[in-house]
Amino acid sequence: MIARKEIYDVDEVGLYHCYSRCVRRAYLCGNDALTGKNYDHRKQWIEELLELAAACHIVDVLAFSVLDNHFHLVLRNRPDLKRKLTPVAVARRWLLLHPKRRDDQGRACEPTRKELREITQDKKRVAELRRRLANISWFVGYVKERLARRANAEDQVTGTFFEKRFEMRRLLSENAVLACLIYVDLNPIRAGIAKTPETSMHTSVYRRIKSLTARRRGKRSKDAQLDRWLSPVHDRELPAYQRFAERGCRASDDPVLSMTLEQYLDLLDWSGRQVKLGKAGKIPDHLAPILERLGIATSRWLDVITNFADLFRRVAGEASDVQRHAEDHQKQWFHGLENCRQIFGSAETA
Numbered sequence: 001m002i003a004r005k006e007i008y009d010v011d012e013v014g015l016y017h018c019y020s021r022c023v024r025r026a027y028l029c030g031n032d033a034l035t036g037k038n039y040d041h042r043k044q045w046i047e048e049l050l051e052l053a054a055a056c057h058i059v060d061v062l063a064f065s066v067l068d069n070h071f072h073l074v075l076r077n078r079p080d081l082k083r084k085l086t087p088v089a090v091a092r093r094w095l096l097l098h099p100k101r102r103d104d105q106g107r108a109c110e111p112t113r114k115e116l117r118e119i120t121q122d123k124k125r126v127a128e129l130r131r132r133l134a135n136i137s138w139f140v141g142y143v144k145e146r147l148a149r150r151a152n153a154e155d156q157v158t159g160t161f162f163e164k165r166f167e168m169r170r171l172l173s174e175n176a177v178l179a180c181l182i183y184v185d186l187n188p189i190r191a192g193i194a195k196t197p198e199t200s201m202h203t204s205v206y207r208r209i210k211s212l213t214a215r216r217r218g219k220r221s222k223d224a225q226l227d228r229w230l231s232p233v234h235d236r237e238l239p240a241y242q243r244f245a246e247r248g249c250r251a252s253d254d255p256v257l258s259m260t261l262e263q264y265l266d267l268l269d270w271s272g273r274q275v276k277l278g279k280a281g282k283i284p285d286h287l288a289p290i291l292e293r294l295g296i297a298t299s300r301w302l303d304v305i306t307n308f309a310d311l312f313r314r315v316a317g318e319a320s321d322v323q324r325h326a327e328d329h330q331k332q333w334f335h336g337l338e339n340c341r342q343i344f345g346s347a348e349t350a
Helices: 041-056 087-097 113-120 123-133 136-155 174-185 204-216 261-277 288-293 298-306 319-328 337-343
Strands: 014-021 059-066 070-077 167-171
Touching (some): 014 136, 014 174, 041 059, 041 087, 041 136, 059 174, 059 204, 070 136, 070 174, 087 123, 174 204, 174 261, 204 261, 261 288, 261 298, 288 298, 298 337, 319 337
Antiparallel strands (some): 014 070, 059 070
């Protein structure tokens, strides 16, 4: 077994694929064949929890997908940003996550000065909460705990809701990040829940497409801000109206990938069609340069976006990065090293 400390470094900016599955036969969401009940409304619950967690934690949300009995997240921890939070900001964020008071709708009330002072006057408490807000384990734990409590209350049961804590996989290079993002965004299509990315609700790509469409129409509507808590995909400076970190919607405005959102969506749309057909078509000429620039073997593209979790159990990236990471943690290798050699850092353009 690989200890989490050999993958996750709380003091270093890193990108991680996190995954968690429901333990009970009753589904997390969707239709439960055992009881005949439909739990689709819980998918909205988890999106609301993710949005609140993204606004309060110092963790970037790169991608997510919610399926019937499990969910995927791609997160980037930002220990480099935590010192920028003032004691008041730390206290406010924590009290929005764990409120002392709620309104009639069950939402957290804005903390009072007294409630803030109870935290800010204790320096050790502030330091501990700042550490928690910058920790991916606390981020995922918050979402899972709140969801489990609400679902258990709805079902009028007690006990464990999820299988285990959660699985974690580290992404060491941009090509691994791209493959993982598309793997996560295409999960509903691969599972037969949706036919196209634009109809794939409860995924990050659905929000990105809705927001992009609204912005292209020149609208500053609610739809244009659906992706406000997701890290942006861009290769240039964001316009002022898309700098949502400044408005407290997300940890940072730092990009996910060094490509445009349009390029990402084109690659994802084409990949989704291949997944649906179950065959690996030739990469189109206008998309091949993206994979070539990142050193991804195009002949393995469909395989990697379909079987990412099986190909790379704990670490994914260029072979040299994976080997270096293993040596840094006194290990000889990580599972999937040979796949890393074959898929990432390759000059193949088949």
